[in-house]
Amino acid sequence: MNVIDRHLGISPDALSVRARRIELLSANLANADTPGYKARDIDFGETLARVRDGQGAMRTTHSTHIQAGSGAHNMHLKYRVPSQASLDGNTVETQQEHAAFMDNAIRYQASLNFLDGRIKSIISALRME
């Protein structure tokens, strides 16, 4: 982990997990009318901790191996417990998914703002202003 990575802190990992969660929630919204579809979600904190630990990431066992991204691709998908499941077996509750989607989008933007501040501070350090 180099100096810049260390300076950027947790935000890049948080962003990648947030992006994965947005993808998952949009799949839930897309399948709101699919019979038998079960809504899926991830535990953000747990997934972020896994990504930070490097669990699920590919190991580089040779000096020429390239690090293939973070472990955000390998996450434990959980099933959402519906408060009122529909008769066709679908457990998507659109309003709940919408709320989670917006919440996630705002938190994504928050992480983006933190990252932006860090990047700007690196740039100003490099310029020696």
Next chain:
Amino acid sequence: MSLFNVFEISGTALSAQSVRLNAIASNLANAGVVSDSAETAYRARYPVFSTIYDSARASQQPGGVKIDGVFESKVAPRKEFSPAHPMADEDGYIYMSNVNSVEEMANMISASRSYQSSVEAMNTTKQLIIRTLSLGR
């Protein structure tokens, strides 16, 4: 970048919902069609959705929606005694389509709401991507 997958997923939802809206429009348009036998009477058509799973990923990540097919309603067509009607059979019956207009209207609202929520998801994602691209400026 996985945010771009949202467009693919929501895109499949948009096309699935528009097929559903098309089927509803055709059902409503044919609600008043009269036929001379139970076999040829118009039957309401419904698309059936199923989920596309991303098999490349280990944990069965759900993706978009696909349409398995368009199926005809199994409800028997409404039989009406109307000997004066030109389409009446030898016993004087005509066969109306089995479309339930109220059900179709409710279906239509559901389809258009689902369409809207997918569009909204795409819009939000678009803003997030634009903000991500302007990182550090």
